[in-house]
Amino acid sequence: MRCRKVRSFLSVYCREETSPDLSAKIKEHLSGCSSCRREEAAYKSMNRLVGGIPRKAVADDFTARLFEKIGQEGFAEKRTKAYLPKRIPRFGMARLAAAASVAVIVLAMGIGLHLGDAILAPNGGQVTNSTTTRMANTSDDRYLTAEPEDNPFLNEHKSVSKMVAQYSRWREFSQQLRDNAGVGQMLDAQDVAFASSQVIGGMNSRITVRPVVKDYLIIPE
């Protein structure tokens, strides 16, 4: 073997990382080459130096500081989970379809209320009963201008939240009618099954669709 090739293997040879055949060839060359022997000695000396380098170590309170950090991280994680998620869930096609169906139903409710007014005042707006007079005169249009509640999640989705608010107002309105009316003719002016949307907050936010029981309006005779 030539000196150049031997020297390319010397660092590995000095660490005993060469195969037995190669080691034998290098050893044979070294026995006859003083220059390569000096190089071998230099590598062995360097290996001794590397082995004797003082090792770096962490500070004594390293583990204590680490555990403190872990504790702080755990606290921060729990605190974050208590709030609404930062990422607003995106509406997929299914959710868009649910929102669209709610819009249709709210429209139907609006039409139904208009019909309900006509039913309440069948004589062209003239009512004969003081209760119904009171009802006709105390029509609650608040649902028309209902605003979503101050909820950061709902505020991000105004169209759905508005529908939710309008539905809430309509429920309140129909409850008022039930409260004001006495026992009388059963009338299901809103004889339509409708769906409502409700936001479920928390980590697994999503829109769900639930059926709601039909409402009946009771008016006095």
Place this chain on the structure above:
Amino acid sequence: MEKETAKQIDHDLLRQVQKGNMVAFSKLVDRYRDRLMNVIGRMLTSKEEAEDIVQEAFLRVYQHRDSFDFKHCFSTWLYTIALNLARNELRKKKKYKFVDIFDMQNKEVETAVDAKIPSNLGPVLEAAIESLPEKYKTAFLLRDIEEMPYEEVARILSVPLGTVKSRVNRARSILREKLKPRMEERNALSKGALLPVSIL
């Protein structure tokens, strides 16, 4: 056999950590904190930054303890995390080279001392290691300083085995070249060519 025992110990401790045993986690930290510091501390110039990196590595191990695949070595996983964090830190600092004047002054003094008494090659070797290119330095530190098998170094660095051997070999050659003048001076001293200053 010894390697298998160490791997088994690490896995047993990690299983305990997954069950919420913080004493087991403390033992895992004690097993590896100085070894990690010995590598990361030589990649970064600041001791505080190196300690932060090592802490962050253990923190991430704890946070992702449940996702560890027991087919692999825990040490490989830990070193991979730490080295990636160190590399990110180095990349951030690449634009702005921060040099601690105090460190520079100390090194100048040491160099001056070595110039007079070249027998003390330790600091020269450390400076030479620090000056190695990053990819050679990492391979050299893991193989020659931490005495990891070539296969494990290859897994940690995600490079082929041949590449690791080549990089380690290259690092050794560069160090040899850097140490050569100092070693020749030392040899000359030992033969009596120059009198040491302390004797005068």
